[in-house]
Amino acid sequence: MTTQQAFSTPDLSALSLSQTFSPTVLTHLKSIASGRHPLPAPQLQELQSCLSTVNHDILSQVPNHAPSPQRQHKPANHTTKFPLDLKDLAEYMTSPQGYAMMPLVETDLSYPISNYFINSSHNTYLTGNQLYSESSTDAYKNVDVWDGDEKASSLDSEAKVEEKKHWFRPHFSRSPSARHRKPFSEKDDSIAPSSSGADPLSLPTPWQSASTAVRAEPRVLHGYTLTKEVSFREVCVAIRESAFINSELPVIVSLEVHAGKKQQEIMVEIIEQTWKGMLVGPSTDECEQLPSPVELRRKILIKVKYVAPEKVNTKAAMKATRPSMGRRKSSSSSSSDSDNQGSVDAKKTKSSIIESLSALGVYTRSYHFKDLSAPESTVPCHVFSLSEKKFMDVHESHGPTLFSHNRNYLMRAFPAGTRVTSSNLDPAVFWRKGVQIVALNWQKIDAGVMLNEGMFAGSGGWVLKPRGYRGQSRGQHSGISDESQADAIPHKQLSLSIEILAGQDLPLPIGDRKPDGFSPYVKCELHVEKPAERSGAAIEGGGRSTNGEYKCKTRTGHGMGPDFSGERVVFLDVPGVAEELSFVRFKIQDDEIGKDDLAAWACIRLDRLKEGYRFVQLLNASGNMSRGMLLVKISKSLV
DSSP, rough: OOOOOOOOOOOOTTHHHHHSSOOHHHHHHHHHTTTTTTOHHHHHHHHHHEEEOOOOOSSOOOOOOOOOOOOOOTTTTOSSSSSSOOHHHHHHTTSSGGBBBOOOOOOOOOOOOGGEOOOBBBTBBBSSSSTTTOBOGGGOOTOOOOBBBBSSSTTTTTOOEEEEEEEEETTTESSBBBBBOOOOSSOOOOOOOOTTOOOOOSSSSOOOSSSSTTOOOOOEETSSSSSOEEHHHHHHHHHHHHEEEEEEESSEEEEEEOOOOOHHHHOOOOOOHHHHTTBBBOOOSOOOOOOGGGTTTTEEEEEEEEOOOOOOOOHHHHHHHSOOOOOOOOOOEEEOOOTOOOOOOSOOOOOOOOOHHTTTTSSOEEEOOOOTSSGGGGGGGGGEEEHHHHHHHHHHHHOOOOOOOHHHHHHEEOTTTTOOTOOOHHOOOOTTTTTEEOOOOOTTEEEEEHHHHHHHSTTTEEEOGGGGGGGOOOTSSSOOOOOOOOSOOHHHHHHHHEEEEEEEOOOOTOOOOGGOOOOEEEEEEEEOHHHHHHHOOOOOOOBOOOOOOEEEEEEOOSSSSSSEEEEEEEEEEEEEEEEOOOOEEEEEOOOSSSOEEEEEEEEEEGGOOOOEEEEEEEEEETTTTEEEEEEEEEEEEEO
């Protein structure tokens, strides 16, 4: 699934209207053009502007019908009086200006990176469930699949944080945009050639090598499961080749390391070789403020457990070599996000992460979360990673402090380990608490992934937070905000009416091949902030990805081009709506006995939802671009 999929509009100079539109859609367009169901006045002005310029960027894709390169500027003398020229109306309706989702304005990229929501995926390398699915590097470069454990999402698509888990089997961990993870104890990080001549990296357990010409390299896998593994080197290559195809904005790779010292040294070698010129240089000074995305263009940031540099202390070293007269104590450490240890104290504790690997985390140092009053919570470059359950606990115990922290410092939230089917949390709940990196299992198209599409569509993976959610600023920007979540952003009362006119080229549910048996209906859901989110009370559902708080559906139609005859779905006087953090979700489902299968969907952030007669572009049930669209009329009021 991708947030950077560009739809292409048909070339109306090459196709007749009857070839371009289904009979039901064309009938409604004729009614609009004739003035029987006229465009609202603001949309008439938009139509005039559209016909006067050449702006045919595409938001729907029709194979074999690319826009004509010979299309010339239209004169600015087109009438906006009814009846309208039907072809002019059709050109406008199939241009970016005619779609229900408003194109993004250019994002201000000059704020520190903590002031942005960042598109993220979880366990990126996995292709299915979290227990026994295959692994692939395609997830790191496939525009249609995003996922990661570090922070994942399809790099070609816009994912800007990926997660990787590194083990020695050899193995590994990761994060900006696709799938991953878990740990196991490494008994031996050396390797040996196979006596059978088979590829040594295919052996299931660690082994030793008598030859230095053959060595094992770390692998990325989801530990303690039956999921398959993938080469760490191959993942690094895939990221290098895909990271900046669609956007030059920085990519964050989150490492969860369960490899031994020798394997970590190999990881550092692979990273420095593969990402040469893309890494942020080591910092000689303590980070006092995070850089901005524009300062990090075409850079890969590594989020890894922080280990304080070793200090030379002769007396301490001599003391450490003396035999201890007391009882021997054993110690162990984990490098998972939930167990990452780090401290700003001078005292240095044992760590499983070597310093050369830790040093790669320049602006994204992973610290183990203790509480929000710990000294490391004010280190500018720290990142706390919290599971969804832990996050909810902190929300209920220290809600205002949590929101204040996330104005100035990075935080990552990730799905619970019990989500073995690759289901998701509700990312909007976490965004509304200011969390920048909300990692999702992109393997499954559910409400969480749909909301993520609504947030990041067309953004390049970085979305500037609303004003009251921002913290440190620089240059021409004003000072630090001190609002709570309740008053950081205006909350209004919403009335929303959506008339569903008709559908065209609706995709069939996965596995269906018979359009005659397709009985689609449209379900609209409104996802808005719950009062408990602002008060610090327990949030119903615990932040799980669920249906919208308000929902309504149409009657059932028939076939891939159904006529819904202007049936209305209405949401009246909805209180406490923050437009920039609320979403409208459209789902096309097949009316069947038992479960109604998903056929297509779209999700639009409320502040980008345009009024008037619009086409809603649809993704199919796999999250890929489709030719499908809904013709709707939208009326929106916020007071």
